[in-house]
Amino acid sequence: MNAFDFSNKASDSSKNFHLEAFSFTFQFGLNIYFDDMDDLRDIIGDTEIEFWQVEGLREETYMDVKNFKDLELAIELIMEGHFQEDLDQFSLIVKEGYAPNLEAAQEWHEDNQFCEDMNDYDFGHYLMTEVSCIEIPEALQGYIDFEQYGKDAKINDFVTIGNYIYNNH
Template structure:
């Protein structure tokens, strides 16, 4: 069985497993626990499993995954130097339904990120004054409800996930 076949077999959503990652002073390891060892045997057949440790990764880096493709992507993200906040954000994008898998999360983030999260008031002020989304005569600027404008914009045209505001179009 090659890695592709293994990944396809392991992506069967009827197989229940739990992944546990650990680190002992810059050593990194993965434990995979199957609810039913028969599931593991069905997936790997007579394939040999090689266990290894990768040195130099961050301690206390965790990510819950529900299939082996996401596991592979999570390991790649960690190896690329992403921090826990990035992993949490990418997982939130998947869980919120903006992407189907972790592989697409970074690209979606890069394409749709509008700005860092801020209060409704600050966001309304930012849209009006920094981006000039609406031209407001100077005499009327004191009457603008920036908080309501920012809140409405977040509801209609943007979405807040983690510490970022994303374009919703």
């Protein structure tokens, strides 16, 4: 494919996704518009690009990815209906070291998600009354330190990442 053909294929802004890429090796940047991974592969062929930034034009979703596999997974997640918050959450899981890549982060999130993040008091109260189903007589409720219970649980058995609390086992 010559440069003119490449430019025509890559410049169709009516496509679903906008990919910004830059090759530090060749000091060259480009924008590629594509609808799906097959479309992208058809456009770029074997071109090796070092850093990726993808934006779903219709979904208004943005994500940094470090390799082609993460880009492919990000596109799949967007097509499955995941939103920016999901992609950000999966990226945080990778950043915190709980998963090596986005695919593993999605699986880890699904396997370990416990509840949405909440303050220590609410979390302690939730664990004791909703999860453990301990019925505390009203006369004793003022003597239970729900905040400390929630704080200890987050330290020992759970981890907070982004907007979620996860099992830490």
